Amino acid sequence: QSALTQPASVSGSPGQSITISCTGTNSDVGAYNYVSWYKQHPDKAPRLILYEVSHRPSGLSNRFSGSKSGNTASLTIFGLRAEDEADYYCCSYIGSTGHYVFGTGTKVTVL
Amino acid sequence: QVQLVQFGAEVKEPGASVKVSCQASGYSFSAYQIHWVRQAPGQGLEWMGGINPLSDDTNYAQMFQGRLTVTRDTSTSTVYMELNNLRSDDTAIYSCARRGSMAGTGFDYWGEGTLVTVSS
Numbered sequence: 001q002s003a004l005t006q007p008a009s010v011s012g013s014p015g016q017s018i019t020i021s022c023t024g025t026n027s028d029v030g031a032y033n034y035v036s037w038y039k040q041h042p043d044k045a046p047r048l049i050l051y052e053v054s055h056r057p058s059g060l061s062n063r064f065s066g067s068k069s070g071n072t073a074s075l076t077i078f079g080l081r082a083e084d085e086a087d088y089y090c091c092s093y094i095g096s097t098g099h100y101v102f103g104t105g106t107k108v109t110v111l
Numbered sequence: 112q113v114q115l116v117q118f119g120a121e122v123k124e125p126g127a128s129v130k131v132s133c134q135a136s137g138y139s140f141s142a143y144q145i146h147w148v149r150q151a152p153g154q155g156l157e158w159m160g161g162i163n164p165l166s167d168d169t170n171y172a173q174m175f176q177g178r179l180t181v182t183r184d185t186s187t188s189t190v191y192m193e194l195n196n197l198r199s200d201d202t203a204i205y206s207c208a209r210r211g212s213m214a215g216t217g218f219d220y221w222g223e224g225t226l227v228t229v230s231s
Contacts (some may be wrong), residue, residue: 001173036217038156045206045224046148046156053215053219089156093214098170099148105155 004029004103005092011109012080020106022073022090027102030071034093037066039073041086049088050075077108085110113137113214115145115207115222117147121227123197130193131225133207140188141165146218147181147192161210162190178195197229 005023005036012018020069022029022037035055038046048057054066064079071090077084090103116134125128133145146161160171162181171179180193190207205225208218 019155032215034215036215038218040156045221046219047221048207048219051211051219056175057219059154089216091156091158092226095214100158100161101173102148102156102158 001028001094001101004092004101004105005039006088006090006103008104009107009109011111012022013111014080014082016080017076017078018080018108019109020075020077020088020090022075022092022103024071024073024092024101026071026093027096028071029068029073029090032093032095034095035066035068035073036091037064037088038091039086040089046089070075080110082110084108113209113220114194115209115220117205117207117222117225120226120228122230124231125198125229127197128193128195128222129197129227129231131205131207131227132189133222134187135209136188138209140185143212145181145190146180146185146210147205147216148208149156149205150224151200151203154203157194164190180199188227194227197227199229200225202229203227 037050040046050066053068065076141164149158164183183190207222209220
């Protein structure tokens with residue numbers, strides 16, 4: 001199972017919005033609305049920020065928004081802040097096998 | 112509060128095995144799957160496999176089939192990940208993560224990770 005494809009890096013200025021794409025296949029991203037997103041600061045554990053494409057865990061900022069079209073899921077961060085600088089990973093469930101696959105990861109830089 | 116506790120670090124020689132533990136607390140252990148994810152230095156996240164503590168059913172990524180065993184001890188709410196025939200490219204941080212109540216709910220709690228270094 002190949003990793004989902006994400007851009008290596010995305011950058012933006014404070015207050016701007018950025019979007020990170022996550023492209024898979026019709027066996028993973030395209031098959032179910034079971035895409036989750038994680039934020040990871042250096043040397044820290046990942047943190048769940050979205051699940052089932054667009055649902056936010058309790059207490060998470062509404063500046064994070066998710067969507068999906070076909071085999072590509074997207075994470076949008078609105079009103080970019082310095083603390084948003086981190087690595088972001090998507091993850092998809094693969095229903096036919098019960099497996100999971102992560103994206104290649106995107107480094108977000110706040111200019 | 113939900114916690115997944117992992118300890119320290121391991122150094123192993125090529126060809127050896129490593130067994131990493133993950134002790135859960137703060138929730139009903141049998142109600143949530145535990146999965147293992149690894150991250151090599153400077154690399155991305157890689158899903159390895161998981162276990163349903165209630166049924167003891169396991170599921171492993173194809174690339175780890177035959178080398179990976181995930182087990183659980185319900186008496187101590189602990190999940191173990193054992194990886195055999197270690198190679199240098201198995202050097203990574205190995206983290207356990209709790210899967211939410213359903214397949215699509217993501218991994219909502221994570222352990223701090225255990226660094227496994229494979230070196231002769």
